[in-house]
Amino acid sequence: MEALSAPLLRLALDNLADSVTIHDARGKLLYVNEATAELMGGQSVEEILAADPGAWTRRFAMYDEEGRPVDLSRLPGRRVFECRCAEELLVRRVDKELGDSRWIRIKAAPLQDQDGNVAAAVNVSEDVTDVKEAELAQQLLADASEALASSLDYAQTLRQVAELAVPELADWCGVDLLSPAGTIEPVAIAHADPEKVALGWELRRRYPTDPKAEGGSAEVLRTGQPQLVQEIPDELVVQAARDEDHLRLMRALGLRSLLIEPLRFGDQVIGTMSFVQQDRRFSDGDVALADQLARRAVLAIENSRLYSERAHIAKTLQEGLLPPSLSAPPGWEAAVLFRAAGTANEVGGDFYDVVGLDDGWIAFVGDVTGKGAPAAAITARARYTLISVAQMTGQATTALERVNLALVDLGGLPFCTVACAHFSGDPEHGALEIISAGHPLPYIVAGDRVEPVGRPGPLLGLDPEASWKRQRLCVEPGESIVLYSDGVPDTVGADRERFGDERLRRVLGEGAAESASDLVERLDRALLDFQGSEQPDDIAVLALRRKR
Numbered sequence: 016m017e018a019l020s021a022p023l024l025r026l027a028l029d030n031l032a033d034s035v036t037i038h039d040a041r042g043k044l045l046y047v048n049e050a051t052a053e054l055m056g057g058q059s060v061e062e063i064l065a066a067d068p069g070a071w072t073r074r075f076a077m078y079d080e081e082g083r084p085v086d087l088s089r090l091p092g093r094r095v096f097e098c099r100c101a102e103e104l105l106v107r108r109v110d111k112e113l114g115d116s117r118w119i120r121i122k123a124a125p126l127q128d129q130d131g132n133v134a135a136a137v138n139v140s141e142d143v144t145d146v147k148e149a150e151l152a153q154q155l156l157a158d159a160s161e162a163l164a165s166s167l168d169y170a171q172t173l174r175q176v177a178e179l180a181v182p183e184l185a186d187w188c189g190v191d192l193l194s195p196a197g198t199i200e201p202v203a204i205a206h207a208d209p210e211k212v213a214l215g216w217e218l219r220r221r222y223p224t225d226p227k228a229e230g231g232s233a234e235v236l237r238t239g240q241p242q243l244v245q246e247i248p249d250e251l252v253v254q255a256a257r258d259e260d261h262l263r264l265m266r267a268l269g270l271r272s273l274l275i276e277p278l279r280f281g282d283q284v285i286g287t288m289s290f291v292q293q294d295r296r297f298s299d300g301d302v303a304l305a306d307q308l309a310r311r312a313v314l315a316i317e318n319s320r321l322y323s324e325r326a327h328i329a330k331t332l333q334e335g336l337l338p339p340s341l342s343a344p345p346g347w348e349a350a351v352l353f354r355a356a357g358t359a360n361e362v363g364g365d366f367y368d369v370v371g372l373d374d375g376w377i378a379f380v381g382d383v384t385g386k387g388a389p390a391a392a393i394t395a396r397a398r399y400t401l402i403s404v405a406q407m408t409g410q411a412t413t414a415l416e417r418v419n420l421a422l423v424d425l426g427g428l429p430f431c432t433v434a435c436a437h438f439s440g441d442p443e444h445g446a447l448e449i450i451s452a453g454h455p456l457p458y459i460v461a462g463d464r465v466e467p468v469g470r471p472g473p474l475l476g477l478d479p480e481a482s483w484k485r486q487r488l489c490v491e492p493g494e495s496i497v498l499y500s501d502g503v504p505d506t507v508g509a510d511r512e513r514f515g516d517e518r519l520r521r522v523l524g525e526g527a528a529e530s531a532s533d534l535v536e537r538l539d540r541a542l543l544d545f546q547g548s549e550q551p552d553d554i555a556v557l558a559l560r561r562k563r
Contacts, residue, residue, distance in 0.1 A: 034140035037126070040096050042068035042087065045135060054119075054140060056110050076294065077106045082182040082207065091123030092136040099125055099133055105143070114245065114271065114296035118147035148300045151183050155304065159311055169319035170202045176312055177205035180290065184304055187268070187291035189215065190312065191224065191232050193284070199224040199232060202286075211268070218264045222257060231255075232287040235275045239284045241306070244273045245296045269293040274302060276309035280317050288312060338368045343531075343559070344376040346443030350531035352539050352556040356502065356549075364390035364429065365500045365553035366398045370405065376442055377405045377414070380498040380557050381433040382454065390429055396421060397431045397475070411437035412483055415452050415475065422476030431475040434498045436559060437485075445561050447496070448485040455504070458523055459488070460495040460534065465524040468496070495534055495560040497523060502552035503538075509547030518545070531560040 028035050034051040038044045047063050055063055055071065063071075069087055077085040087093055091102035101124045109116050120141045125133040162175040173190045180188040190203040204215040226233050235242055247270045256262035274297050278286040288309045290297070297305075343349035349369050364383030369376065379401065383393045397418050404414040415433065422431060432454035438447045449457055453474025456467040472483035490496060499519075506514040522541045523534065535558050542554065 095125040116295040163315035174203040177203040185290035186293040192286035344442035348531040350535040365555040376438040379435045385429040463524040465520040492563040500555040502554040531558040
């Protein structure tokens with residue numbers, strides 16, 4: 016087969032879709048095909064060939080996949096003169112004049128002379144913008160979804176998403192939300208340069224966005240329509256500036272193109288997400304990606320707000336089921352530890368109180384199975400029935416019987432356990448009775464001696480004929496009675512081991528407590544140190560210590 020003639024070879028190269036160039040060791044172009052002219056912004060082949068080596072860098076900037084500038088020495092065509100081998104590099108090429116951005120895969124191979132020296136380099140540049148932008152969009156949305164799902168703190172997650180958008184989608188990214196008072200509040204500002212981020216926050220602090228302003232985030236919030244400004248002339252910046260310092264700060268940001276997406280939830284616009292380019296324009300793919308990113312951000316905001324509202328409701332309801340303050344029988348100290356389980360925003364079923372009677376006192380800790388509204392209903396009913404009947408009759412066992420019958424009548428609802436310490440007569444004498452209705456037995460703490468007190472009895476809500484035995488005891492000065500819920504021994508450690516009863520007894524007996532509060536704080540620290548994950552159940556501890 017005959018070798019192709021030079022004119023025929025040139026014709027073949029000129030008709031290739033990919034750019035082909037040949038240059039010498041100085042970078043002086045010896046040949047370019049027609050596709051190169053299109054890639055170089057419409058310059059003619061003659062203009063490109065006549066230019067000095069590297070002249071194109073005055074109009075075009077190149078960045079690698081990490082967003083770092085690519086200088087001439089890193090280009091494959093320059094590298095082949097050093098390594099005498101084929102080289103390849105993927106770059107983002109930005110036309111500083113037109114603002115156009117393309118992803119280019121550059122491959123270079125050496126052309127050797129008869130002596131084996133590299134005489135020139137052949138470069139083939141393939142436009143892979145569509146493929147690369149699709150890949151980056153898919154990765155950015157996946158990372159954003161993961162970030163938005165990682166926390167229920169919407170301000171934190173929005174900052175993460177803004178940082179993910181830089182620099183792949185934009186040089187700047189900011190998020191503003193509409194406050195209940197109607198002001199526009201910035202919650203996230205991201206840029207690759209930390210000094211630029213500080214500049215952005217200073218600008219927003221000193222010159223907050225006017226909700227009535229024309230254009231920008233204020234208008235997007237009012238209309239719900241995105242805004243795209245591909246070229247921001249200096250005249251527009253001057254017009255928007257409120258004073259000379261404001262103008263200086265805005266010019267320092269280096270704004271070229273601006274895209275503002277509304278954060279829309281249903282018919283309500285709750286904020287905006289802004290994207291800024293400093294040296295290029297936004298492509299159609301950029302605009303579509305920004306819209307998808309904004310939609311995901313809205314879901315995170317609303318999920319977080321819903322969670323916060325549920326948390327507030329649960330906290331308010333939980334507080335309503337517990338005593339606002341705790342009194343102690345005469346001659347005694349009282350201290351309590353209470354922590355609701357986890358972060359699920361469900362009202363727990365643990366309750367406690369210390370209540371004065373006509374002739375004595377009653378202290379109790381109770382636990383209703385389950386969580387949420389059913390547990391809250393039983394908790395309120397059990398606690399207030401127990402208090403009211405005890406105050407009317409002066410008898411703890413009678414109060415438990417009434418609670419039991421009330422729960423039996425409800426049928427099929429959560430069950431309840433209670434441990435009571437009943438002081439009849441003058442509490443200062445130290446005499447009391449312990450009653451347990453299906454609840455963990457309290458402990459008496461006398462120095463390093465820790466023993467369970469009371470007799471096990473049936474839980475409340477199962478048997479209308481249930482009855483409970485009492486254990487009488489006398490607590491000496493300096494000794495304590497500790498009532499607790501099963502959330503204490505059921506606390507789970509890092510290795511999935513339970514805190515357990517033995518560890519509980521050991522902590523309670525570790526040295527004489529100076530007060531009931533000291534005893535509770537010691538147990539609290541031990542539980543927190545042991546706990547390895549989210550708390551699975553409510554924790555309630557009531558310590559009663561007889562004064563010396």
